[in-house]
């Protein structure tokens with residue numbers, strides 16, 4: 001029932017609510033109540049028609065009081081009634097839910113904090129189609145009765161609104177179909193129930209009694225104490241899910257994020273610089289935080305809402321035509337004046353970005369991300385990126401009543417109807433329990449937590465540092481990879497070394513992708529390896545290869561380029577740098593080898609070529625980083641690659657040749673490259689020595705794209721491998737033609753395919769193209785150039 005606490009808190013901070021209103025409405029999840037009725041049993045919520053009809057079978061026509069009499073007159077009141085002695089209310093959370101609702105009612109109605117409200121069941125009412133209750137005032141059946149609490153059980157219905165009046169103001173409440181809806185009003189308010197137009201409306205009517213007065217000791221004054229109670233409740237109850245079908249949470253929320261109304265810059269955000277109502281609200285909250293054992297900071301939030309919305313001009317008449325402008329002066333105009341030049345309604349407004357008069361229907365989605373927060377004393381601050389879950393959000397002013405800084409309208413797209421996205425910037429007071437303060441701050445990806453741990457380590461408070469570090473385990477994830485994560489990785493690594501606790505150290509490092517590791521981390525990495533041993537190191541490096549960070553191909557390529565430098569630094573560092581370098585290179589090689597196998601199987605030449613070039617570059621860096629043993633393993637595998645792998649090896653050699661300093665004679669890398677160069681030279685020499693294709697030789701290799709046993713492919717292969725056949729006329733139905741097209745395209749064959757659309761089936765015409773010759777000529781020319789380059793750059797050493 002944390003929602004109740006959040007709503008109450010939001011209302012407490014609303015100045016107008018503190019004066020009190022004549023009525024209020026509160027919703028809570030249906031699971032909060034278990035209700036049984038004699039003769040029917042437990043009512044499943046939301047209530048459906050069959051059970052409701054059983055209820056009616058147990059009910060009597062309701063009466064109403066007129067002076068001293070009690071009458072049944074369906075012209076005044078038409079509803080079914082079940083008396084309270086036949087109703088049992090329960091559910092494991094019911095008492096707590098009810099008392100928190102009553103606290104909310106007390107606040108909203110402006111009753112003093114000394115008052116304690118109690119609710120007593122009076123009747124269960126069922127309204128079917130057409131049933132109602134005319135305007136009336138409830139009798140005050142008891143001296144302590146101050147009002148009525150109407151608890152609407154969730155059910156599908158339309159109509160049946162509860163209308164409450166007071167001092168010429170009137171308010172209309174419609175009950176939720178999924179949740180319990182509480183409506184409370186003072187006993188002197190006239191109210192009525194409008195006729196139900198479909199479905200059933202079911203209400204539990206309760207008398208509101210001002211039962212007890214809290215002693216001065218129980219209330220320590222005003223809204224601050226009330227707010228503190230809301231905070232305590234919020235952090236004690238399981239976090240509420242937005243939708244009733246979501247699995248219920250078992251743990252309480254980590255934070256409360258109370259949204260303020262004004263916009264602030266990072267520099268302008270401070271407890272003593274808040275504007276208007278924000279200043280009072282934040283001050284009250286901060287005091288309440290102190291009483292409730294919470295810590296409070298100020299934050300900046302980015303809010304995005306997606307609304308189902310209708311443009312004000314988007315009115316279509318009955319036949320779906322655009323409504324006509326009455327005063328349009330264009331004689332030719334047939335209602336088109338509401339359309340923009342490309343015929344789309346609203347484009348003009350979209351360009352001007354003004355959507356203020358759009359009608360908002362339902363909120364489809366929202367997202368709140370905290371991007372900055374201050375220290376608890378309001379000074380300093382740091383960049384964070386912390387999404388705020390539904391159960392933690394609280395606001396007195398809904399976003400929709402503020403001015404968005406950006407809006408975008410999307411007409412009907414299929415998924416939703418018309419949607420209006422709105423972006424807001426809001427400041428917030430963020431609160432958490434003091435005892436969870438460390439984890440709450442660390443979850444924001446915060447370097448602050450690591451700095452704090454380091455501080456304890458530097459001060460010799462090892463046990464405290466270990467305990468706090470362990471508390472991070474459930475939330476320490478998603479710190480990503482790449483250059484952006486590197487500073488955080490450096491801090492985590494220092495702490496990991498200092499803790500001297502292998503498991504906790506591994507947990508701190510596990511979320512980082514390898515791309516976060518760079519040369520400047522080498523001394524600490526080598527020290528960690530020496531401290532925790534080789535098994536730990538291998539496992540930790542391995543987990544960095546599998547980290548869930550947002551790794552992109554670009555990150556990995558850049559990181560591989562830095563790998564030789566990193567490994568060289570590791571090998572010369574104090575400690576056991578080799579224990580880090582070896583699994584780093586092996587891990588990178590495994591990933592590269594897997595990609596290599598993938599690209600070798602790619603039959604489309606241009607894509608394969610691009611893939612091979614990227615891999616060749618990566619291999620050059622890998623070999624430069626590798627130990628002699630790993631370099632040997634890699635070279636042996638590379639020399640065993642099929643012919644298609646050659647371009648990858650040549651690219652590796654070209655990359656290495658551009659970085660001659662790194663490949664000095666005698667180093668393991670130099671030996672590896674020389675061995676690859678020799679291998680390429682032998683292959684290319686053999687290629688160049690092959691006889692040139694005879695001018696009348698049109699034979700090609702089999703397509704080889706289809707599993708054996710395919711009759712069509714064996715016909716195709718017979719045509720391809722024939723030395724003399726250049727064209728084939730092939731009567732073939734549609735599926736067969738499609739299959740052959742895809743075989744030819746997949747294997748990138750020098751064969752054109754067209755369809756002659758005559759007769760049945762149509763005829764597929766295959767024709768070998770000149771590329772049979774030109775491709776080979778081009779390949780030969782390339783091989784000759786490559787060979788010349790190889791012989792110059794990588795001459796075979798004379799023995």
Ligand SMILES: O=C(O)CCC(=O)C(=O)O
Pocket residue numbers: 125133138150162191193203205
């Ligand atoms: O059903 C309701 O919402 C109100 C009923 C009522 O006004 C009453 O019982 O006095």
Ligand SMILES: [Fe+2]
Pocket residue numbers: 136137138148191
């Ligand atoms: Fe009433």
